[in-house]
Amino acid sequence: MTFTPAKWPRKLRSQEWFGGTGRDQIYHRGWMKNQGFPHDMFDGRPVIGILNTWSELTPCNAHLRDLAERVKNGVLEAGGMPVEVPVFSASESSFRPTAMMFRNLAAMAVEEAMRGQPMDGAVLLVGCDKTTPSLLMGAASTDMPSIVVTGGPMLNGYFRGERVGSGTHLWKFSEAVKAGEMSQEDFLEAEASMSRSAGSCNTMGTASTMASMAEALGMALSGNAAIPAVDSRRRVMAQMSGRRIVDMVKDDLKPSDVLTKHAFENAIRTNGAIGGSTNAVIHLLAIAGRVGIDLTLDDWDRCGREVATIVNLMPSGKYLMEEFFYAGGLPVVLKRLGEAGLLHKDALTVSGTAIWDEVKDAVNTNEDVIRPVDKALTDEGGIAVLKGNLAPRGAVIKPSAASAHLLKHRGRAVVFEDIDDYKAKINDEALDIDESCVMVLKNCGPKGYPGMAEVGNMGLPPKVLRKGITDMVRISDARMSGTAYGTVILHTAPEAAEGGPLAVVRDGDMIELDVAARSIRLDISDAELAARLAEWKPNTEKAPSGYAWLHQTHTQGADTGADLDFLIGCRGSPVGKDSH
Structure with missing residues (x-):
């Protein structure tokens, strides 16, 4: 059997494996042929x-x-x-x-x-x-x-004549159940229409x-x-x-x-x-x-x-x-x-x-x-990047999914130290919170969660939902699902787990948001902020798996893409040395 390469403008990298009559090329082609590939499939195409x-x-x-x-x-x-x-x-x-x-x-x-x-x-x-x-x-x-x-x-999904958007209605219906506006049985019935x-x-x-x-x-x-x-x-x-x-x-x-x-x-x-x-x-x-x-x-x-x-x-x-x-x-x-x-x-x-x-x-x-x-739905629909002493390297918000009346807001911080703290407190009727407050979630960034989960669109407390309120200002170093909505500030950098200012926000602090001015500010003095940051200590808990350790050790901040630091840059596609 002869080997005649096809005519192509240049030699293809696959020919380093398959092109020729040497031992190595026969080795590579021979194993591929056990799947039934004809000989001429390796002719240089x-x-x-x-x-x-x-x-x-x-x-x-x-x-x-x-x-x-x-x-x-x-x-x-x-x-x-x-x-x-x-x-x-x-x-x-x-x-x-x-x-x-x-x-x-x-x-x-x-x-x-x-x-x-x-x-x-x-x-x-x-x-x-x-x-x-x-x-x-x-x-x-x-x-x-x-x-x-x-x-x-x-x-498209439909439930009782209403369009049902995957994800979007999950959040909507879940909040309606907590507010007493939808039964758990109806929620379960709606599940079938979400992904049809x-x-x-x-x-x-x-x-x-x-x-x-x-x-x-x-x-x-x-x-x-x-x-x-x-x-x-x-x-x-x-x-x-x-x-x-x-x-x-x-x-x-x-x-x-x-x-x-x-x-x-x-x-x-x-x-x-x-x-x-x-x-x-x-x-x-x-x-x-x-x-x-x-x-x-x-x-x-x-x-x-x-x-x-x-x-x-x-x-x-x-x-x-x-x-x-x-x-x-x-x-x-x-x-x-x-x-x-x-x-x-x-x-x-x-x-x-x-x-x-x-x-x-x-x-x-x-x-x-x-x-x-x-x-248009909104005149300026692009992602807004906010900066200030609470997010020196930036945070983002999606104005088209936010409530217009909350895009400029000053409110009292209600702080959750991590997602478990949020889950433990949010349904407690004794939680000191109302619709004017700013919900703050820490330690959910690339290193902190780890992995930066989609938990930034925190569900509102039931006692607020029962008032008919559907949105509050929420701030975190987390992400949120693209199907979610609300006045949610995300990707706050540096993240709390890195000792960013988010880490030292306390219950009762006042936070000022001004999306038009691209500003997010913790209303304390520079000296007070510096003193709090000096007292902050990182979490030294060991990552649970080898990859989790690698991720926490080498991942970069959300403001640069949260990639692993050693993977930045194009490395081309050279053919490695044949081991046979």
Whole structure:
């Protein structure tokens, strides 16, 4: 049997494993052939890794095995060799203490899976909110040609004639039960309507936000973000992406070519326009760090200030992702940004063309779902970055999900030292709290929780809920679900576990919030603050596992993306030494 390599513009890295007639190449090819691959599949055609985050314990991604087959079809049609590779899958709905703690582990595992195996390009098959950034981080680190395919959102939920948004109505109904406005039986009945098909959250939660970020960054084909998981067009998107990655390898189109500063600015503005999750802040900062782009919280505030929220979706609005797709999806939003001078039109995408060429002919079919600017949900919908003596390195708030009357507020602090302290106190009728207070939660940041769980949208005390109050100012170093809402200040940096000012807030302190002025302030003197910080002592409790120790030791602050310090920067995708 002879070996005749295919004619490609350049030698592919997979040929270091499969190309030639030497002992090592025969070794690698021979083992692969036990799966029934014909000999000519190793003739120099590109090997495409389909990095699949499928898992039955990641419900958002449980349908990705089918999409992987569609991707394979596309790769084969374009002349590539597809190989499905399962990779670490972190689900926010099932991982403890929080999926966020494992985003960096997943990114590191993906990077090494790409670097250590014979791939020339990768299809990043993702869905649940941490899988999208973790695979993008890994791909940015290797700088191997890569394209994102998301699993898509689930279908709309309905309960007694009302749209039910996954996550959003979980918080709403839970509060209604505590307020005595909904029975536990009705809550259980509503459960069945929250997740009635395959797919990720049907709100503009973090999963849909990160799918939108991937498309706005140019790392997914145009229109990918909003197609429902069970719509046949989702399968078509997967197959077309499989075709496209082969040409990307041929052209050597890499993440570093697409993930430019302009691409990140496009994504930040898109996040404001869609009313996207605050989690996008921490993920985009981490992705930028991996590819070597200088992106900061100041960029988020600068780019987001002038962007109106025009997508009328929960948790900021009233519709769900199905309606967003039917209205035209993200291409319509990007077109609106371009028409307003808020889009870098020449930013390159994985299609090989500029982003404006992809969206300039998009048509809006429902102007109540994707609104004109003069009917926007909020005039300034971008993430607001707050600073002051309580958050010297910054904190974030999502104005489009907050209560307008609370965006400027002064209130008495009611302090919870950690999440267990909160759970122990919040339902106590003796708790000294009313709706004018500011709820403060400590030790829930990247190091403190550990992992920075989605507990920042603390439920209100029942005695306040019974008054009909649905929102209070809440401050923490935690995150909140993208499906959540309220006047919630998050990601406070430095976090309490690092000895940030949040650590020394006391019951009864007055806190001043002014979102328009981008200010969050603890109303004590500089001398008093310094004295409290000098007395503070860190928690020396040992982490419960090896990775938890690694995470707590090496994770950075939320203000820079909470990545592991030794993973920052693009390291390329060199072929390692063959051990055989």
